Amino acid sequence: MEAAVQQLRINYKTLEDFQAFREVGIQELSMKEELEADMIENNSKSPFYGIYIGDRLIARMCLYELGTNQDFYFDPPQPFLELWKLEVLQPYRGRGYGEVLVQHAKTFGQPVKTNARQGSDDFWIKMGFSPVYYDAERDRGENPYVWYPENVEPQN
Amino acid sequence: MEAAVQQLRINYKTLEDFQAFREVGIQELSMKEELEADMIENNSKSPFYGIYIGDRLIARMCLYELGTNQDFYFDPPQPFLELWKLEVLQPYRGRGYGEVLVQHAKTFGQPVKTNARQGSDDFWIKMGFSPVYYDAERDRGENPYVWYPENVEPQN
Numbered sequence: 001m002e003a004a005v006q007q008l009r010i011n012y013k014t015l016e017d018f019q020a021f022r023e024v025g026i027q028e029l030s031m032k033e034e035l036e037a038d039m040i041e042n043n044s045k046s047p048f049y050g051i052y053i054g055d056r057l058i059a060r061m062c063l064y065e066l067g068t069n070q071d072f073y074f075d076p077p078q079p080f081l082e083l084w085k086l087e088v089l090q091p092y093r094g095r096g097y098g099e100v101l102v103q104h105a106k107t108f109g110q111p112v113k114t115n116a117r118q119g120s121d122d123f124w125i126k127m128g129f130s131p132v133y134y135d136a137e138r139d140r141g142e143n144p145y146v147w148y149p150e151n152v153e154p155q156n
Numbered sequence: 157m158e159a160a161v162q163q164l165r166i167n168y169k170t171l172e173d174f175q176a177f178r179e180v181g182i183q184e185l186s187m188k189e190e191l192e193a194d195m196i197e198n199n200s201k202s203p204f205y206g207i208y209i210g211d212r213l214i215a216r217m218c219l220y221e222l223g224t225n226q227d228f229y230f231d232p233p234q235p236f237l238e239l240w241k242l243e244v245l246q247p248y249r250g251r252g253y254g255e256v257l258v259q260h261a262k263t264f265g266q267p268v269k270t271n272a273r274q275g276s277d278d279f280w281i282k283m284g285f286s287p288v289y290y291d292a293e294r295d296r297g298e299n300p301y302v303w304y305p306e307n308v309e310p311q312n
Contacts (some may be wrong), residue, residue, distance in 0.1 A: 022274055025299035030290035047292075062297055085295035118178055134186035136203075137226075141218055141240035143181035147195075 001095055005104040008048040008060070008073040010040055017050075017057035023085045027062070030108040049086075051097055051106060061086040061114075063105055072138050073113050073146050073151040102127045105147075112147040121145075130154075161260040164216070166196055173206075173213035179241045183218070193223040204241075205260060207253055215253040217242040219261055220270075228294050229269055229302050229310040236267040254288060258283045261303075268303040275303075286310075 008014050010031055018028050032049040035058045054115045062085045071077040083105050105112050106128070116124050121131070121143075129145040132154065148154070163168050166187055174184050190196045206216040218241045227233040239261050244253045261268050262284070272280050276301075277287070285301040288310065304310070 023297075025274070025297075026287060026290045027292070027297050027299075030292075051301070063246075063297060064296060066296075068295070082296055090159075100259070106217065117225075118181070134182045136220065137222070139183070140220060140222075140238055141183050142177075143183075155229075 001028070003051045003100045005049050005101060006056075007044045007135075008050050009043045010035060010046045011043050014046065014048075014057070016019055016084045018087055020062070021060060021085070021087050027085075033086055049101060050099065053092070058092045059088040059101055061101045061105065063108075065110070069154070071111075073132065073144070073155055074111045074148070077155065078111065078152070080113060081105060081108060083114040086114070092136055098122055098123070099127065106149075111152050112150060114145050116145045117143075117144040159207050159256045161205050161207055161257060162277070164206050164213075166191060166202045167198050170202065170204075170213070176213070176245055177216060177241070177243050179243055184243075190307045199206060205257060209255065210250070212292060215244040215257055215259045217261065219264075221266070227267075227311070228286065228291075229300070229305070229308045229311055230267045234267065234308070234309065236269060237261060239268055239270040242270070254279070254280075255283065260284045265305055267308050268300050272299040272301045274299075292299045 003028050012035070015028065015032050015035070016022055031046065035042065047064050048060050050057045052058065061083055064082045065079055065080050066082055068077050071080055074080055086101060088120060114129070116122070124145040129147045132144045132146055133141070168191070171184065171188050171191070173192050174180055187202065191198065203220050204216050206213045208214065216299055217239055220238045222238055224233050224237050227236055231235055240252060242257060270280070270285070280301040285303045288295070288300045288302055
């Protein structure tokens with residue numbers, strides 16, 4: 001499947017596109033406020049990546065880099081990517097766009113951690129992710145799935 | 157409304173009751189494994205609270221205490237409760253059971269933090285919770301809502 005993943009720019013068009021997605025919350029609101037208050041530049045890079053069909057954003061995910069001091073998942077401890085808000089708009093589901101985004105997340109060569117949504121376990125395993133051994137204090141009710149690049153192991 | 161909130165015990169009956177809820181994941185799986193391997197005692201206390209109608213668990217939430225070192229929300233920094241997996245079974249919704257659980261969470265006198273589900277903002281505000289100012293590194297795509305007991309303020 002042909003689909004180009006782009007890092008999204010923070011501007012009013014992107015923020016409007018985001019409104020079509022289910023998982024819209026205070027992160028997007030905060031981006032809007034910062035843009036309006038000139039706290040961030042128009043067209044600055046966002047932590048979101050997406051796929052456009054024509055000029056319509058039909059899939060997105062957020063990739064946020066966390067530092068070594070926040071790494072309780074990987075050995076050796078290192079900066080890693082947390083992936084959230086992976087979502088493909090309803091009419092475009094089942095065509096592999098989600099997979100294209102996740103594969104893109106892996107191209108950075110850093111470990112990736114996500115909180116798998118209810119019923120998505122098979123998808124994450126197919127993506128090469130693994131469930132973790134549950135640690136209450138660390139995982140707090142989440143369903144973490146992680147992807148280990150070469151030479152990276154689970155942290156104990 | 158008459159409804160008694162109980163702290164749930166970890167046993168096979170509770171784990172079976174949990175299967176009726178949507179948000180079941182590795183936390184519950186881990187409880188089952190620990191029970192099977194005798195790593196936790198049968199009928200030991202769980203971090204879950206629930207409401208029974210007859211012998212049927214119809215609503216639940218998890219309340220997990222985090223320490224001062226993990227408090228990035230409250231001033232003065234202090235141990236606080238993280239609330240997750242608040243859920244009322246479908247046929248029992250709209251009767252105030254969710255509210256009874258949340259009010260119970262507040263009776264411990266500790267600050268409470270939750271990650272509000274999509275579209276639940278009005279519910280949390282009605283419960284006396286407040287949204288936070290979004291901090292990317294701390295909040296990582298979540299929609300945190302918090303409840304401040306007396307003499308507790310937002311942390312900057």
